[in-house]
Amino acid sequence: MKTRLLPLVSAALALAAAPARAEDGSQADAQPRQERAPDAEPAPPPPPPPPFAFARPVFDETWATIGLGVGMVPSYAGSDDYIAFPLPLIAGRVGGVGIAPNGPGFVLDVNSPKPAMAPRKGARLAFGPALRFRNDRSNRISDDVVARAGRLDAALEVGASVAVAWRGVAKPLDQLSIGVQARRDVLGAHAGWVIEPQASYRARVGKAFTLQAQASMEFTDNRFARTYFSVTPAQSAAAGLAQYSADGGLNRIGTTAILSYDLDRNPLNGGWALTGVGGYSRLIGDSAQTPYTSVRGNANQFILGAGAAYTF
Numbered sequence: 001m002k003t004r005l006l007p008l009v010s011a012a013l014a015l016a017a018a019p020a021r022a023e024d025g026s027q028a029d030a031q032p033r034q035e036r037a038p039d040a041e042p043a044p045p046p047p048p049p050p051p052f053a054f055a056r057p058v059f060d061e062t063w064a065t066i067g068l069g070v071g072m073v074p075s076y077a078g079s080d081d082y083i084a085f086p087l088p089l090i091a092g093r094v095g096g097v098g099i100a101p102n103g104p105g106f107v108l109d110v111n112s113p114k115p116a117m118a119p120r121k122g123a124r125l126a127f128g129p130a131l132r133f134r135n136d137r138s139n140r141i142s143d144d145v146v147a148r149a150g151r152l153d154a155a156l157e158v159g160a161s162v163a164v165a166w167r168g169v170a171k172p173l174d175q176l177s178i179g180v181q182a183r184r185d186v187l188g189a190h191a192g193w194v195i196e197p198q199a200s201y202r203a204r205v206g207k208a209f210t211l212q213a214q215a216s217m218e219f220t221d222n223r224f225a226r227t228y229f230s231v232t233p234a235q236s237a238a239a240g241l242a243q244y245s246a247d248g249g250l251n252r253i254g255t256t257a258i259l260s261y262d263l264d265r266n267p268l269n270g271g272w273a274l275t276g277v278g279g280y281s282r283l284i285g286d287s288a289q290t291p292y293t294s295v296r297g298n299a300n301q302f303i304l305g306a307g308a309a310y311t312f
Helices: 002-017 144-148 222-229 233-239
Strands: 063-074 082-094 097-101 105-109 123-134 155-167 175-185 193-205 209-220 249-262 271-283 300-311
Touching (some): 063 271, 097 123, 123 175, 222 249, 249 300
Antiparallel strands (some): 063 082, 082 097, 249 271, 271 300
């Protein structure tokens, strides 16, 4: 019996191992072929990703930009002599609180919105404390005549800021804000008030640039004006300048712009960026007519600087 079964087993194994044949006797492929409809349309390409959609943007719940540069700034408010001065930059969002530069200082937004890559429409209210450091005529007075009038103490102005901000005004992810700051010196240097209306705009320009521009006005009270722009009898005798009594009011108008270039051409993913800053302001009223400006300086004031910043 075993002898008879061996040919049958061998034949079954050979048949199983042999390639299949078509009905016409030709050998078929070992792998089955996929049939294709003769009039089938090719599959359409996938839709492009929405603009500004990135898998991991740096601007999440907590982020920061830290930078440092150097700029040429007036030796004092009203001076026509310029000195090199460090220009620090601090911005970010920590614990739901936004941080933005405010001259030599910063302003906080306690109503900072949660990060979102989709453009937001409509207005929101931004508010929080504001701080600015003022060292006008406290050191590095280039004009020897003005220096003989004496140095002033540095001031620390503390107050509040409130603004209305709009997103998506002219393009996705841009922002326009209009607001005002009110600050008072807490160190007793001028012991006065400063009211500063502001309008600012921020947007991407091309793929790698980000532009921030601001226009502002500065109103001061009498104590501020008399500290920085009056020439007292003692100062007149020391410096040889005519006596002058200054009053508060509109002190200056000006504009400032910061242009950043992201080194990997993607400002939304953080990293290193080069920054440039330029500004112009015009002293008005008693701040322009004081001898510190009209005789020894110039009412036109400029700022020009450059630096680097890192966002993480």
